[in-house]
Protein backbone atom coordinates (compact mmCIF):
# COMPACT_ATOMS: atom_id res chain seq x y z
CA UNK A 1 0.00 0.00 0.00
CA UNK A 2 1.08 3.62 -0.52
CA UNK A 3 2.79 5.29 2.45
CA UNK A 4 0.43 5.27 5.42
CA UNK A 5 -1.69 8.37 5.09
CA UNK A 6 -2.62 10.41 8.11
CA UNK A 7 -6.30 9.80 7.29
CA UNK A 8 -6.12 6.03 7.84
CA UNK A 9 -3.80 3.18 8.75
CA UNK A 10 -3.63 -0.48 7.74
CA UNK A 11 -4.79 -1.62 11.20
CA UNK A 12 -8.23 -0.49 9.97
CA UNK A 13 -8.19 -3.17 7.22
CA UNK A 14 -9.53 -6.69 7.75
CA UNK A 15 -6.82 -9.32 7.47
CA UNK A 16 -6.90 -11.69 4.48
CA UNK A 17 -4.43 -14.31 3.24
CA UNK A 18 -3.63 -12.38 0.03
CA UNK A 19 -0.57 -10.72 -1.41
CA UNK A 20 -1.66 -7.72 -3.42
CA UNK A 21 -0.09 -5.17 -5.72
CA UNK A 22 -0.97 -1.48 -5.49
CA UNK A 23 -3.42 0.00 -8.00
CA UNK A 24 -1.77 3.03 -9.66
CA UNK A 25 -2.91 6.35 -8.17
CA UNK A 26 -2.72 9.07 -10.81
CA UNK A 27 -3.93 12.64 -11.34
CA UNK A 28 -6.73 12.94 -13.91
CA UNK A 29 -4.47 14.94 -16.25
CA UNK A 30 -1.78 12.23 -16.28
CA UNK A 31 -1.77 10.53 -19.72
CA UNK A 32 -1.16 7.17 -18.03
CA UNK A 33 -4.78 7.27 -16.79
CA UNK A 34 -6.03 6.84 -20.35
CA UNK A 35 -3.32 4.31 -21.16
CA UNK A 36 -4.67 2.11 -18.35
CA UNK A 37 -8.38 2.70 -19.01
CA UNK A 38 -7.83 1.94 -22.69
CA UNK A 39 -6.56 -1.51 -21.64
CA UNK A 40 -9.46 -2.11 -19.20
CA UNK A 41 -7.02 -1.83 -16.30
CA UNK A 42 -8.05 -0.32 -12.93
CA UNK A 43 -6.69 3.07 -11.92
CA UNK A 44 -7.37 5.41 -9.02
CA UNK A 45 -7.96 8.89 -10.41
CA UNK A 46 -7.37 11.98 -8.26
CA UNK A 47 -8.27 15.62 -8.90
CA UNK A 48 -11.25 14.98 -11.20
CA UNK A 49 -13.74 16.98 -9.11
CA UNK A 50 -16.27 14.43 -10.36
CA UNK A 51 -18.34 14.63 -7.16
CA UNK A 52 -16.80 17.73 -5.61
CA UNK A 53 -20.23 19.29 -5.13
CA UNK A 54 -21.01 16.37 -2.80
CA UNK A 55 -17.59 15.95 -1.15
CA UNK A 56 -17.90 19.42 0.34
CA UNK A 57 -21.42 18.87 1.64
CA UNK A 58 -22.66 15.29 1.98
CA UNK A 59 -22.55 13.94 5.50
CA UNK A 60 -25.00 11.55 7.11
CA UNK A 61 -26.60 14.58 8.74
CA UNK A 62 -26.90 16.48 5.45
CA UNK A 63 -28.44 13.44 3.75
CA UNK A 64 -30.87 13.05 6.64
CA UNK A 65 -31.96 16.67 6.21
CA UNK A 66 -32.03 16.76 2.42
CA UNK A 67 -32.90 13.30 1.16
CA UNK A 68 -36.65 13.55 1.03
CA UNK A 69 -38.72 12.12 3.86
CA UNK A 70 -39.77 8.94 2.01
CA UNK A 71 -38.34 5.48 2.58
CA UNK A 72 -34.97 4.34 1.29
CA UNK A 73 -33.60 0.86 0.55
CA UNK A 74 -31.41 -0.49 3.34
CA UNK A 75 -29.82 -3.94 3.59
CA UNK A 76 -29.53 -5.57 7.01
CA UNK A 77 -26.88 -8.17 7.91
CA UNK A 78 -26.16 -10.12 11.07
CA UNK A 79 -22.46 -9.89 10.31
CA UNK A 80 -20.12 -7.48 8.50
CA UNK A 81 -20.70 -9.04 5.06
CA UNK A 82 -23.34 -7.84 2.60
CA UNK A 83 -23.25 -10.53 -0.09
CA UNK A 84 -25.52 -9.38 -2.88
CA UNK A 85 -28.17 -11.79 -4.24
CA UNK A 86 -30.65 -11.60 -7.10
CA UNK A 87 -34.12 -12.07 -5.62
CA UNK A 88 -35.49 -13.04 -9.03
CA UNK A 89 -33.27 -16.15 -9.06
CA UNK A 90 -34.36 -17.52 -5.69
CA UNK A 91 -37.39 -19.36 -7.08
CA UNK A 92 -36.29 -19.71 -10.73
CA UNK A 93 -37.09 -23.07 -12.30
CA UNK A 94 -33.42 -24.08 -12.65
CA UNK A 95 -32.60 -23.66 -8.99
CA UNK A 96 -32.32 -27.26 -7.72
CA UNK A 97 -35.65 -28.52 -6.40
CA UNK A 98 -35.93 -28.09 -2.68
CA UNK A 99 -32.40 -26.72 -2.26
CA UNK A 100 -33.27 -23.83 0.03
CA UNK A 101 -31.42 -20.55 -0.47
CA UNK A 102 -31.13 -18.70 2.82
CA UNK A 103 -30.62 -15.00 2.05
CA UNK A 104 -27.61 -13.65 4.01
CA UNK A 105 -29.15 -10.18 4.21
CA UNK A 106 -32.66 -8.75 4.24
CA UNK A 107 -33.85 -5.68 2.40
CA UNK A 108 -35.94 -3.15 4.34
CA UNK A 109 -37.28 0.33 3.61
CA UNK A 110 -36.53 3.01 6.18
CA UNK A 111 -36.30 6.78 6.65
CA UNK A 112 -32.78 8.20 6.52
CA UNK A 113 -33.37 9.54 10.03
CA UNK A 114 -33.96 6.00 11.36
CA UNK A 115 -30.96 4.72 9.40
CA UNK A 116 -28.74 7.46 10.87
CA UNK A 117 -30.07 6.84 14.38
CA UNK A 118 -29.26 3.12 14.13
CA UNK A 119 -25.75 3.89 12.88
CA UNK A 120 -25.09 6.31 15.71
CA UNK A 121 -26.41 3.94 18.37
CA UNK A 122 -24.77 0.79 16.94
CA UNK A 123 -22.81 -1.44 19.29
CA UNK A 124 -20.97 -4.75 18.80
CA UNK A 125 -23.35 -7.61 18.17
CA UNK A 126 -26.04 -5.38 16.67
CA UNK A 127 -27.10 -6.06 13.11
CA UNK A 128 -25.36 -3.89 10.51
CA UNK A 129 -27.00 -1.64 7.91
CA UNK A 130 -26.06 -0.61 4.39
CA UNK A 131 -28.13 1.98 2.48
CA UNK A 132 -27.97 1.29 -1.26
CA UNK A 133 -30.23 3.14 -3.64
CA UNK A 134 -30.24 4.55 -7.16
CA UNK A 135 -30.14 8.35 -7.19
CA UNK A 136 -33.07 9.79 -9.12
CA UNK A 137 -35.06 12.99 -9.47
CA UNK A 138 -37.22 12.19 -6.45
CA UNK A 139 -34.28 12.69 -4.09
CA UNK A 140 -35.19 16.17 -2.93
CA UNK A 141 -34.19 19.40 -4.66
CA UNK A 142 -30.91 20.08 -2.79
CA UNK A 143 -29.55 16.62 -3.53
CA UNK A 144 -30.64 16.95 -7.16
CA UNK A 145 -28.85 20.33 -7.32
CA UNK A 146 -25.63 18.77 -5.95
CA UNK A 147 -26.05 15.88 -8.41
CA UNK A 148 -26.44 18.26 -11.37
CA UNK A 149 -23.20 19.96 -10.29
CA UNK A 150 -21.18 16.73 -10.65
CA UNK A 151 -18.38 17.05 -13.21
CA UNK A 152 -20.44 15.42 -15.98
CA UNK A 153 -17.90 16.53 -18.59
CA UNK A 154 -15.29 14.25 -16.98
CA UNK A 155 -17.43 11.09 -17.16
CA UNK A 156 -18.92 11.91 -20.56
CA UNK A 157 -15.40 12.32 -21.97
CA UNK A 158 -14.47 8.85 -20.66
CA UNK A 159 -17.70 7.29 -21.93
CA UNK A 160 -17.11 8.64 -25.43
CA UNK A 161 -13.38 7.89 -25.54
CA UNK A 162 -13.90 4.23 -24.65
CA UNK A 163 -17.16 3.80 -26.53
CA UNK A 164 -19.03 2.69 -23.43
CA UNK A 165 -22.79 2.15 -23.58
CA UNK A 166 -25.26 4.40 -21.79
CA UNK A 167 -25.07 5.44 -18.13
CA UNK A 168 -27.48 2.99 -16.48
CA UNK A 169 -27.42 4.28 -12.89
CA UNK A 170 -25.77 6.22 -10.13
CA UNK A 171 -26.14 4.20 -6.96
CA UNK A 172 -25.72 5.91 -3.60
CA UNK A 173 -23.99 3.72 -1.00
CA UNK A 174 -23.99 4.75 2.66
CA UNK A 175 -22.15 2.15 4.74
CA UNK A 176 -21.37 1.66 8.39
CA UNK A 177 -17.67 1.52 9.23
CA UNK A 178 -16.46 -2.06 8.84
CA UNK A 179 -19.12 -3.13 6.32
CA UNK A 180 -17.85 -5.48 3.58
CA UNK A 181 -19.20 -6.13 0.10
CA UNK A 182 -17.73 -9.55 -0.73
CA UNK A 183 -15.85 -10.31 -3.94
CA UNK A 184 -17.98 -10.14 -7.10
CA UNK A 185 -17.91 -8.79 -10.62
CA UNK A 186 -20.43 -6.63 -12.51
CA UNK A 187 -21.18 -6.60 -16.22
CA UNK A 188 -20.82 -2.84 -16.41
CA UNK A 189 -18.01 -0.30 -16.56
CA UNK A 190 -17.82 1.55 -13.25
CA UNK A 191 -16.49 4.94 -12.14
CA UNK A 192 -16.62 4.56 -8.36
CA UNK A 193 -16.64 8.06 -6.80
CA UNK A 194 -15.87 8.35 -3.07
CA UNK A 195 -17.57 11.18 -1.20
CA UNK A 196 -16.99 10.57 2.51
CA UNK A 197 -14.87 8.17 4.53
CA UNK A 198 -12.39 5.58 3.29
CA UNK A 199 -12.95 2.27 1.49
CA UNK A 200 -10.36 -0.40 0.79
CA UNK A 201 -10.93 -1.95 -2.61
CA UNK A 202 -9.32 -5.27 -3.59
CA UNK A 203 -9.54 -6.05 -7.31
CA UNK A 204 -8.80 -9.18 -9.37
CA UNK A 205 -8.58 -9.38 -13.16
CA UNK A 206 -11.15 -11.45 -15.12
CA UNK A 207 -8.42 -14.08 -15.79
CA UNK A 208 -8.54 -14.96 -12.06
CA UNK A 209 -11.93 -16.65 -12.70
CA UNK A 210 -10.51 -20.10 -11.92
CA UNK A 211 -9.15 -18.91 -8.56
CA UNK A 212 -12.34 -17.16 -7.40
CA UNK A 213 -14.97 -19.88 -8.05
CA UNK A 214 -18.13 -17.89 -8.89
CA UNK A 215 -21.55 -19.38 -8.03
CA UNK A 216 -23.35 -20.94 -11.04
CA UNK A 217 -25.22 -18.38 -13.19
CA UNK A 218 -28.64 -19.74 -12.14
CA UNK A 219 -27.78 -19.15 -8.45
CA UNK A 220 -29.06 -16.04 -6.62
CA UNK A 221 -25.37 -15.28 -5.88
CA UNK A 222 -24.52 -15.30 -9.62
CA UNK A 223 -21.41 -13.16 -10.20
CA UNK A 224 -20.29 -13.47 -6.58
CA UNK A 225 -17.30 -15.59 -5.46
CA UNK A 226 -18.20 -18.70 -3.42
CA UNK A 227 -15.12 -18.10 -1.25
CA UNK A 228 -15.51 -16.62 2.23
CA UNK A 229 -12.42 -14.39 2.41
CA UNK A 230 -12.63 -14.50 6.22
CA UNK A 231 -12.33 -18.31 6.30
CA UNK A 232 -11.28 -19.61 2.85
CA UNK A 233 -11.89 -23.36 2.34
CA UNK A 234 -8.69 -24.28 0.50
CA UNK A 235 -9.85 -27.91 0.13
CA UNK A 236 -12.91 -26.92 -1.87
CA UNK A 237 -11.21 -23.95 -3.55
CA UNK A 238 -7.50 -24.86 -3.85
CA UNK A 239 -6.68 -22.33 -6.58
CA UNK A 240 -7.59 -19.42 -4.28
CA UNK A 241 -4.14 -19.95 -2.78
CA UNK A 242 -2.56 -18.58 -5.98
CA UNK A 243 -4.96 -15.71 -6.66
CA UNK A 244 -3.29 -12.50 -7.88
CA UNK A 245 -4.88 -9.15 -7.06
CA UNK A 246 -4.36 -5.48 -6.45
CA UNK A 247 -5.71 -2.99 -3.96
CA UNK A 248 -6.12 0.67 -3.10
CA UNK A 249 -7.86 2.87 -0.54
CA UNK A 250 -10.31 5.41 -1.94
CA UNK A 251 -10.91 8.60 0.01
CA UNK A 252 -13.06 11.70 -0.48
CA UNK A 253 -12.67 13.02 -4.04
CA UNK A 254 -11.00 9.86 -5.37
CA UNK A 255 -12.50 8.01 -8.35
CA UNK A 256 -11.65 4.33 -8.86
CA UNK A 257 -12.13 2.93 -12.37
CA UNK A 258 -13.43 -0.63 -11.86
CA UNK A 259 -13.28 -2.18 -15.35
CA UNK A 260 -16.18 -4.37 -16.52
CA UNK A 261 -15.91 -8.02 -15.33
CA UNK A 262 -13.13 -7.16 -12.86
CA UNK A 263 -13.68 -8.80 -9.47
CA UNK A 264 -13.83 -6.44 -6.51
CA UNK A 265 -14.16 -6.71 -2.74
CA UNK A 266 -15.01 -3.43 -1.00
CA UNK A 267 -14.71 -2.67 2.72
CA UNK A 268 -15.43 0.49 4.69
CA UNK A 269 -12.46 0.94 7.03
CA UNK A 270 -13.05 -0.19 10.61
CA UNK A 271 -13.22 2.69 13.08
CA UNK A 272 -13.42 5.09 10.11
CA UNK A 273 -17.01 6.26 10.54
CA UNK A 274 -19.75 6.02 7.90
CA UNK A 275 -18.73 6.03 4.21
CA UNK A 276 -20.58 7.58 1.27
CA UNK A 277 -20.01 6.57 -2.34
CA UNK A 278 -21.79 7.24 -5.64
CA UNK A 279 -20.97 4.94 -8.52
CA UNK A 280 -21.45 5.55 -12.26
CA UNK A 281 -22.41 2.27 -13.99
CA UNK A 282 -22.17 2.20 -17.79
CA UNK A 283 -23.34 -0.56 -20.12
CA UNK A 284 -20.58 -2.29 -22.03
CA UNK A 285 -19.72 -0.89 -25.43
CA UNK A 286 -20.22 -2.82 -28.70
CA UNK A 287 -18.36 -6.14 -28.78
CA UNK A 288 -15.86 -6.17 -31.62
CA UNK A 289 -14.48 -9.71 -31.81
CA UNK A 290 -10.78 -9.10 -32.26
CA UNK A 291 -8.36 -12.00 -31.75
CA UNK A 292 -6.96 -12.97 -29.40
CA UNK A 293 -10.11 -12.44 -27.38
CA UNK A 294 -9.81 -10.51 -24.12
CA UNK A 295 -10.23 -12.41 -20.87
CA UNK A 296 -13.48 -10.67 -19.95
CA UNK A 297 -14.93 -11.74 -23.30
CA UNK A 298 -14.16 -15.36 -22.43
CA UNK A 299 -16.04 -14.93 -19.14
CA UNK A 300 -19.00 -13.60 -21.10
CA UNK A 301 -18.79 -16.59 -23.48
CA UNK A 302 -18.70 -19.02 -20.52
CA UNK A 303 -21.78 -17.33 -19.08
CA UNK A 304 -23.66 -17.76 -22.36
CA UNK A 305 -22.67 -21.45 -22.67
CA UNK A 306 -23.74 -22.05 -19.05
CA UNK A 307 -27.09 -20.33 -19.60
CA UNK A 308 -27.78 -22.26 -22.82
CA UNK A 309 -26.91 -25.62 -21.23
CA UNK A 310 -29.11 -24.91 -18.19
CA UNK A 311 -31.94 -23.86 -20.46
CA UNK A 312 -31.80 -27.05 -22.50
CA UNK A 313 -30.75 -29.57 -19.80
CA UNK A 314 -33.08 -28.04 -17.16
CA UNK A 315 -31.12 -29.94 -14.48
CA UNK A 316 -27.94 -28.18 -13.18
CA UNK A 317 -26.50 -31.57 -12.13
CA UNK A 318 -26.23 -32.60 -15.78
CA UNK A 319 -24.07 -29.66 -16.85
CA UNK A 320 -20.81 -31.04 -15.36
CA UNK A 321 -21.09 -34.58 -16.77
CA UNK A 322 -22.05 -33.30 -20.24
CA UNK A 323 -19.09 -30.86 -20.37
CA UNK A 324 -16.68 -33.48 -19.03
CA UNK A 325 -17.86 -35.95 -21.70
CA UNK A 326 -17.40 -33.30 -24.37
CA UNK A 327 -13.97 -32.09 -23.24
CA UNK A 328 -12.00 -34.84 -21.47
CA UNK A 329 -9.66 -36.66 -23.79
CA UNK A 330 -10.87 -34.55 -26.70
CA UNK A 331 -10.17 -30.91 -25.87
CA UNK A 332 -7.95 -31.45 -22.86
Ligand SMILES: O=C(O)C(=O)C[C@H](CCCc1ccccc1)C(=O)O
Pocket residue numbers: 084132173180181184186190192264266267277279
Ligand atom coordinates in the same frame (compact mmCIF):
# COMPACT_ATOMS: atom_id res chain seq x y z
O1 LIG B 1 -20.03 -0.14 -7.28
C1 LIG B 1 -19.91 -1.39 -7.22
O2 LIG B 1 -19.93 -2.16 -8.22
C2 LIG B 1 -19.75 -2.03 -5.90
O3 LIG B 1 -19.57 -3.25 -5.84
C3 LIG B 1 -19.87 -1.15 -4.69
C4 LIG B 1 -20.14 -1.96 -3.41
C5 LIG B 1 -21.63 -2.25 -3.20
C6 LIG B 1 -22.21 -3.05 -4.35
C7 LIG B 1 -23.51 -3.78 -4.01
C8 LIG B 1 -23.89 -4.64 -5.18
C9 LIG B 1 -23.13 -5.79 -5.48
C10 LIG B 1 -23.49 -6.58 -6.60
C11 LIG B 1 -24.55 -6.21 -7.40
C12 LIG B 1 -25.27 -5.05 -7.11
C13 LIG B 1 -24.94 -4.26 -6.00
C14 LIG B 1 -19.64 -1.17 -2.19
O4 LIG B 1 -19.13 -0.04 -2.39
O5 LIG B 1 -19.77 -1.70 -1.08
Ligand SMILES: [Zn+2]
Pocket residue numbers: 184185186264
Ligand atom coordinates in the same frame (compact mmCIF):
# COMPACT_ATOMS: atom_id res chain seq x y z
ZN1 LIG C 1 -19.70 -4.19 -7.80
